[in-house]
Amino acid sequence: MKHKLLIILTLWICFLLQSSVLSFLNFFGVVPNLLMITTVSMGFMHGKKEGIFTGFVAGLLLDISYGGIIGIYALLYMYIGYVSGFFTEVYFSNVIRVPVCMVTVLEFIYDGIIFAAGFLLRGRTNVWGYFTSVVFPDVLITALFTFILYSILYRVNRSYIEQGKKGRQSLWIRD
Amino acid sequence: MKNKFHHLKDKHLLVIMTIVCIVLILGTCTTNVVSSSVRNVAGYAVAPFQNGINKVGGWLTEQYSGFKNVKKVNAENASLQSQVDALTSENTTLMQQTTELSRLEALYQMDQEYPDYPKVGAEVIAKDAGNWYSTFTINKGTDDGIAVDMNVLGQSGLVGIVTDVGKSWATVRSIIDDESNVSAMAASTSDTCVVTGNLTEMDSGKIDFINLIDDNNEVAEGTTLVTSNISEKFLPGLLVGYVSDVTEDSNKLTKSGTLIPAVDFRTLREVLVITQLKQTTDGAAADSVSGTDTTGTAASAGAKSAASSASSASEGSTAN
Numbered sequence: 001m002k003h004k005l006l007i008i009l010t011l012w013i014c015f016l017l018q019s020s021v022l023s024f025l026n027f028f029g030v031v032p033n034l035l036m037i038t039t040v041s042m043g044f045m046h047g048k049k050e051g052i053f054t055g056f057v058a059g060l061l062l063d064i065s066y067g068g069i070i071g072i073y074a075l076l077y078m079y080i081g082y083v084s085g086f087f088t089e090v091y092f093s094n095v096i097r098v099p100v101c102m103v104t105v106l107e108f109i110y111d112g113i114i115f116a117a118g119f120l121l122r123g124r125t126n127v128w129g130y131f132t133s134v135v136f137p138d139v140l141i142t143a144l145f146t147f148i149l150y151s152i153l154y155r156v157n158r159s160y161i162e163q164g165k166k167g168r169q170s171l172w173i174r175d
Numbered sequence: 176m177k178n179k180f181h182h183l184k185d186k187h188l189l190v191i192m193t194i195v196c197i198v199l200i201l202g203t204c205t206t207n208v209v210s211s212s213v214r215n216v217a218g219y220a221v222a223p224f225q226n227g228i229n230k231v232g233g234w235l236t237e238q239y240s241g242f243k244n245v246k247k248v249n250a251e252n253a254s255l256q257s258q259v260d261a262l263t264s265e266n267t268t269l270m271q272q273t274t275e276l277s278r279l280e281a282l283y284q285m286d287q288e289y290p291d292y293p294k295v296g297a298e299v300i301a302k303d304a305g306n307w308y309s310t311f312t313i314n315k316g317t318d319d320g321i322a323v324d325m326n327v328l329g330q331s332g333l334v335g336i337v338t339d340v341g342k343s344w345a346t347v348r349s350i351i352d353d354e355s356n357v358s359a360m361a362a363s364t365s366d367t368c369v370v371t372g373n374l375t376e377m378d379s380g381k382i383d384f385i386n387l388i389d390d391n392n393e394v395a396e397g398t399t400l401v402t403s404n405i406s407e408k409f410l411p412g413l414l415v416g417y418v419s420d421v422t423e424d425s426n427k428l429t430k431s432g433t434l435i436p437a438v439d440f441r442t443l444r445e446v447l448v449i450t451q452l453k454q455t456t457d458g459a460a461a462d463s464v465s466g467t468d469t470t471g472t473a474a475s476a477g478a479k480s481a482a483s484s485a486s487s488a489s490e491g492s493t494a495n
Contacts, residue, residue: 016224048185052192063199064213065221071199078196082189 003160007042007054010153014038015061030137032145033107035062039077040103041146041153043084046160055081076113080106099150104143111135275444278330282445285331292410292449294328295319299444300344309352309372310335313446316343320450324408329446332414332437333357333402337448345448349440350415351382358406359384359415362399364391368430370400370415376433381419387430394421400434410453 014034022031035058043051058081059074087102115130124130202208286294297313315321317340327334327347335349350357350372357370368387376382387394398418404411414437421432 012220016221016228019221019225049188052185052188056192056196059196060213061221069200070203070213071196074199075193075196078189078192082185085185 003050003157004053006156006160007038007050008057010156011035011038011054011058011061014149015058015065019065030134030141033110033138033142034145034149035059035077036080036107036110036142037099037103037146037149038153039081040084040106041099041150042157043081044087044099044102045154045157046085047088048082048085051081051083051085052078053081055079076110080110096147096150100143100146103146104139107139107142108135111138278445281330282447285328286447288331289328289413289449292451294447294449295321297321297345297446297448299446309355310338310346310348311443313345313347313448314343315448316341316345318343319448321345321448322450322452324452326402326408326410326413326449326453327446328413328449329443330438332416333409334438334440334443334446336408347446349438351436351440357409357415358403359400360403360405361387361389361394361418362401364389364393365403366394367403367405368400370434380439381433381435382416383431384418384434385424385429385431387421387432388428389421389430394418394430396420406453408453410449410451 014037018031018034022034039051039055039058042054055077056074059072059077060070062073062077063070083106084102087098090098111134115127115135119130120127282296295315297315297319299311300314301312302310313327321337321340323337323340325337327337333350335347335352335355337345338348339346348355350370352372355370355372358367359370360367366387366389368384370382370384373381373383384400396418400415400418402409402411402413402415416434416436419433419435421430423430
């Protein structure tokens with residue numbers, strides 16, 4: 001429960017940063033997707049269930065702030081967190097390459113889905129234009145921020161990771 | 176909740192949560208209840224913090240852009256500072272040149288006033304170390320034809336006389352020096368007197384004159400005094416100053432008083448040296464008395480001046 005609260009707090013801080021300070025600083029005209037990094041990191045470090053939970057909360061925050069239909073982003077992030085959980089088996093303490101690659105790929109897919117659902121279906125067929133102006137910078141800057149945010153999250157969650165490993169093992173054995 | 180999570184399989188949890196999401200989506204699509212209630216909560220949980228962070232973020236952005244500007248501003252500041260320095264020195268030079276110009280204009284004007292005499296311009300380069308400004312050094316000497324006893328003019332009148340000369344310098348004793356005695360006369364009436372420096376009067380900017388023979392009481396305040404034609408070393412007609420006050424001496428024959436010199440000795444910078452000597456025209460007679468010219472002739476002047484106003488004998492003893 002404590003860990004859940006920690007995740008919520010982390011997401012909340014990331015959301016606030018993303019919606020205020022980082023959008024002011026304006027790297028290449030895009031904002032790094034900290035919620036994505038957190039979701040992927042949590043799924044990667046703690047497993048599918050944590051990924052689902054983190055993704056759901058992150059998506060819900062986005063749903064609430066962006067308006068529109070509540071549940072869409074929650075669904076999307078939840079699946080991202082779930083997918084991230086598959087990579088828990090290749091988790092090695094602080095090897096940062098794996099989460100960076102995961103974030104890069106998943107952010108790209110995420111952006112692709114949003115473009116496809118939100119723009120392409122509305123008849124915006126200028127695919128290359130949208131990708132060069134939004135998707136590529138977004139993926140790049142989010143990947144760069146993963147280096148920072150993942151190491152922070154790793155330190156914050158270290159004790160829980162050790163616990164989680166034991167739990168996973170027992171769970172694994174149970175399965 | 177945790178226990179529930181642990182008992183569920185990942186896939187089952189995913190399915191359950193997916194259903195929750197779909198319910199939410201359908202809920203928002205069909206009714207306003209879900210969205211409005213959730214957003215109200217979010218309004219309290221998120222908006223105030225975003226506001227605060229935005230302020231911090233804005234401040235940070237300001238600092239960041241300010242920081243970026245600092246370098247530019249520094250470079251600008253350096254160039255501006257050097258410009259200010261250059262302009263300041265230029266301005267100082269120009270101001271000096273302006274004041275110099277006005278002084279030289281005054282000097283030129285005086286040169287026009289006494290066109291008969293050949294003159295050499297010189298600058299005051301040193302003053303005697305005391306507070307009296309009674310002697311000073313100029314930057315012209317024998318190389319420029321200056322010799323001892325030449326008259327020195329400045330601003331608009333008589334400054335003094337050369338007492339010592341070197342190759343490229345000369346010492347001038349001004350008329351306000353306590354040892355200086357100048358034979359003068361009233362420009363209008365030619366009544367003669369002796370102008371003598373007085374250390375005690377120097378602060379008030381005045382000097383004394385004595386032995387004024389003024390039988391008709393024509394000399395009064397404001398009367399112009401010029402060097403007299405009976406002077407031994409001073410060329411005639413050079414402006415000395417203006418009478419400030421006159422009193423009759425106890426002998427009822429002569430008068431004495433004070434005059435204001437035409438020259439402001441405290442601000443004297445440029446002078447003109449008249450390169451014509453009076454004594455050369457006088458020849459041997461002048462030479463014989465030159466030894467007494469500078470020192471206290473005033474004491475003896477009173478006795479003899481009453482008798483003969485313009486004799487050659489009195490000229491010899493009182494002049495300068």
